[in-house]
Amino acid sequence: MRPGVAVAALLAALPPALAPPARGQERLAWAMAARVCLAGDPHAFATLAADLPGGGARLVVHRADGTRELCEAMPAGGVRQRAPVPSAQHVPRASDPAFFLERRCVDARRVEAADGAILGWLAYPACG
Secondary structure, three states: OOHHHHHHHHHHOOOOOOOOOOOHHHHHHHHHHHHHHHOOOOOOEEEEEEEOHHHOEEEEEEOOOOOEEEEEEOOOOOEEEEEEEOOOOOOOOOOOOEEEOOOOOOOOEEEEOOOOOEEEEEEOHHHO
16 A cells, blocks of 8 residues: 555544543553654644554644644654644644643643653643
């Protein structure tokens, strides 16, 4: 299967949006996956596209220039796959939960590691 066809099939199978877990280890795993996908781009944010077997996550990374990419992050900290998203797909809705590395809204919710270290912030796309 050609890469473009594979990406299109992957995108077509995704639900419109998922909420990150409310608390606990699942939320921590989601935040760690988002951090991996956002590494090197503090101005981007991530929305959850799908949970992956084994604790990984498929996220949509929304960049400041308007481009988007799918990023599959594994719980061990690596990225399994990145693929560009066509501009008309996965446009974030105002109500979609979004993960940011930096706090951008006063009502953003802090996501902390077990030791209290700040991993990032949950807010909504308009914060970006």
